[in-house]
Amino acid sequence: MNEDFYRERAREVRDIAAKADPFIKQRLLDLADRYDGKRKTSVTPLPSAPAATQNPSGERDSSSG
Template structure:
């Protein structure tokens, strides 16, 4: 997976060489983000979502009438 992101980073840099200034800046930012993802143990990876919590059964007890 690291080579995957590293390859995308290089492609973005290659495209940036031929782009206008606005697009060049965006492509270089994108390349930097891909480069960070390609590093093993990087702290910039997306965090895992928090575990789901089941609501207490008390909320569901009752006859079901409103």
């Protein structure tokens, strides 16, 4: 994908943002900025919930609560 593709995608996303509610509009404008390469961001994963301890039979371990 070349630079023209990303520029066009950014334009399309901004067109959609113009019709969106304020919360979605801001998210779409942020996305358009990323397509334009104006803002370099890295994805920060959400923290995961601790997994429940299970024994081999698939039942929860009584010591884990």
